Amino acid sequence: xxxxxxxxxxxxxxxxxxxxxxxxxxxxxxxxxxxxxxxxxxxxxxxxxxxxxxxxxxxxxxxxxxxxxxxxxxxxxxxxxxxxxxxxxxxxxxxxxxxxxxxxxxxxxxxxxxxxxxxxxxxxxxxxxxxxxxxxxxxxxxxxxxxxxxxxxxxxxxxxxxxxxxxxxxxxxxxxxxxxxxxxxxxxxxxxxxxxxxxxxxxxxxxxxxxxxxxxx
Amino acid sequence: xxxxxxxxxxxxxxxxxxxxxxxxxxxxxxxxxxxxxxxxxxxxxxxxxxxxxxxxxxxxxxxxxxxx
Numbered sequence: 001x002x003x004x005x006x007x008x009x010x011x012x013x014x015x016x017x018x019x020x021x022x023x024x025x026x027x028x029x030x031x032x033x034x035x036x037x038x039x040x041x042x043x044x045x046x047x048x049x050x051x052x053x054x055x056x057x058x059x060x061x062x063x064x065x066x067x068x069x070x071x072x073x074x075x076x077x078x079x080x081x082x083x084x085x086x087x088x089x090x091x092x093x094x095x096x097x098x099x100x101x102x103x104x105x106x107x108x109x110x111x112x113x114x115x116x117x118x119x120x121x122x123x124x125x126x127x128x129x130x131x132x133x134x135x136x137x138x139x140x141x142x143x144x145x146x147x148x149x150x151x152x153x154x155x156x157x158x159x160x161x162x163x164x165x166x167x168x169x170x171x172x173x174x175x176x177x178x179x180x181x182x183x184x185x186x187x188x189x190x191x192x193x194x195x196x197x198x199x200x201x202x203x204x205x206x207x208x209x210x211x212x213x214x215x216x217x
Numbered sequence: 218x219x220x221x222x223x224x225x226x227x228x229x230x231x232x233x234x235x236x237x238x239x240x241x242x243x244x245x246x247x248x249x250x251x252x253x254x255x256x257x258x259x260x261x262x263x264x265x266x267x268x269x270x271x272x273x274x275x276x277x278x279x280x281x282x283x284x285x
Contacts, residue, residue, distance in 0.1 A: 003246065006244055047236070050236050050239055050240060051232075051236065053239060054235050054236060054239045057239065058235075067243075067244050068239075068242070068243040068244065069243050069244045069246065070239075070240065070241075070242065070243035070244060070245050070246075071239045071240050071243070073244075073245075073246050075246070084246050088246075092244070104238070106234040106238070108230055108234065161237075164233075164237070168234075170238075198227060198230045200227070200230050200231040200234040200235070201231075201234070203234075203235060203238060206238035206239065206241075206242030206243050207238060207242045209242070209243055209244045210244075
């Protein structure tokens with residue numbers, strides 16, 4: 001069984017087909033339920049499959065409050081799904097209630113074009129490299145602090161994601177506040193030449209399914 | 218927020234961020250994760266696998282070594 005999302009115990013999966021073309025089903029516990037697709041085929045874990053999975057999760061999130069389950073989690077039987085449900089449903093139910101009506105946006109930002117190259121020099125001098133690298137890290141930390149303060153009014157929780165050439169922050173935001181957060185980041189980007197900033201989302205709350213390691217909003 | 222002439226086209230960034238979150242975020246269940254890549258079955262009984270971005274796996278390995 002391929003697992004898609006944790007939902008409230010009384011929620012119903014919409015009539016949607018999953019990655020393998022089967023209708024999604026809901027396996028219920030007392031406090032929560034898990035949306036699954038019956039399938040015995042192995043996943044090939046291609047980028048197409050991860051994109052298709054993402055689309056299904058995003059579509060589900062438009063109709064139902066949920067905690068998405070990481071791609072590509074499979075359990076062999078219904079009883080295995082029920083067992084996981086019983087072990088975690090109290091925690092999941094509490095988190096579902098906390099996250100109701102909230103979405104995730106990801107902010108990707110970079111101060112200058114050369115930041116991701118962390119000061120590579122033509123002569124390759126080690127000391128120069130380290131000094132430049134330290135300067136880039138200080139700039140990134142300053143940007144993280146600045147953006148965190150910037151988006152704090154609209155963010156219930158903020159999480160710093162591992163950098164990918166640029167710094168990245170995930171913010172847990174009420175759906176109605178997403179446009180204001182976007183505008184604030186756009187304004188921040190325009191205040192200094194060379195700054196790049198992009199807000200993606202709103203997405204299902206992928207980065208906030210647990211309540212640990214988040215910076216309080 | 219960006220136009221097409223800028224470094225990060227919005228749609229491309231959105232897709233990258235979404236896929237990154239799909240495989241790096243979400244509820245992690247410590248059940249058996251059955252994955253096969255290129256026809257090779259990567260699972261044996263008792264092994265726990267979770268797909269994750271490489272940079273996060275590297276971090277967890279480092280943390281694991283520190284705690285060992």
